[in-house]
Amino acid sequence: MTTYFHSSADRARKPLLPGIVTRTFWGEKMLLSLVDLDAQAAIPLHSHPHEQVGMALLGELDLTIAGETRHVIPGDIYIVPGGVEHGLTVGDAPAQVIEAFSPVREEYKY
Amino acid sequence: MTTYFHSSADRARKPLLPGIVTRTFWGEKMLLSLVDLDAQAAIPLHSHPHEQVGMALLGELDLTIAGETRHVIPGDIYIVPGGVEHGLTVGDAPAQVIEAFSPVREEYKY
Numbered sequence A, B: 001m002t003t004y005f006h007s008s009a010d011r012a013r014k015p016l017l018p019g020i021v022t023r024t025f026w027g028e029k030m031l032l033s034l035v036d037l038d039a040q041a042a043i044p045l046h047s048h049p050h051e052q053v054g055m056a057l058l059g060e061l062d063l064t065i066a067g068e069t070r071h072v073i074p075g076d077i078y079i080v081p082g083g084v085e086h087g088l089t090v091g092d093a094p095a096q097v098i099e100a101f102s103p104v105r106e107e108y109k110y
Helices: none
Strands: A005-007 A014-017 A020-026 A031-037 A042-046 A051-058 A061-065 A068-072 A076-080 A086-090 A095-102 B005-007 B014-017 B020-026 B031-037 B042-046 B051-058 B061-065 B068-072 B076-080 B086-090 B095-102
Touching: A005 B068, A014 A042, A020 B076, A031 B051, A031 B076, A051 B031, A061 A076, A068 A076, A068 B005, A076 B020, A076 B031, A095 B095, B014 B042, B061 B076, B068 B076
Parallel strands: none
Antiparallel strands: A005 B076, A014 A020, A020 A031, A031 A095, A042 A086, A051 A076, A051 A095, A061 A068, A061 A086, A076 B005, B014 B020, B020 B031, B031 B095, B042 B086, B051 B076, B051 B095, B061 B068, B061 B086
16 A cells, blocks of 8 residues: 555455455554444464554454453453464444554455 | 443543543554544644554544545544544544554554
C-alpha cells in the first residue's frame, strides 16, 4: 500500500473462514487486520511464524493460546508469539477484533 | 511481557504528553499502544525509525503524515513508515487510537 491514509468503511472485505471476514492494511513490517466475526464463528487451532498482537473491539470470545483459554471482552489484549498455537470461538453476538502481524502476512494482502 | 492475555481496563496509564496517556503491551517484534487523548490535545510533528500502523477508535483528529493532513474519524487507518514526519491535533471531543509499532519502542515499555 502506497498511501498513508485509509478508510476501513470503504475497504472491501476478504473472506477468511465461514462467518469471518477481514479488512487488511500494511506497511513494510506490519499488517493490520480488522476482523469481523459472526456469532459462534470459530477459528480452529493453528500457528504461523508471524507474531500477532490484538485487541477485542466488539462482542465476546473464548480465545486459546498455547493451551490456555480465556474469555475475552472488548478492551482485552492478546499477544501470540510466532509459532504458538491459538484459536477462538465467538460468543452469542457478533465480534470484532483488530490485530497486527509482523512480519507482514503476505497471504492477507489483497 | 511474559503472558498472552492482558486487560487494558486494568493497565496503568503512562503519560506521553499533556492530555495524552497510553497503555502499552508488547511482544518481541511489536508494541501495541492504546492512546487516550483529551480534546484539543496535540502531538507535534516528529519521526522515529519504527514503522507505525493505527486506527482511530473514538473522537476525531487532524493527522499529518509527510506534510499531508487528513481529518480522521473512527475506523480510519493510518500507516506511518519509519522515519516519516507525523503529528496530530485532536478535535473538540476526547479521542482514542490504537497503534502498533515495529520494532518495539523500548521507551514505551513500563
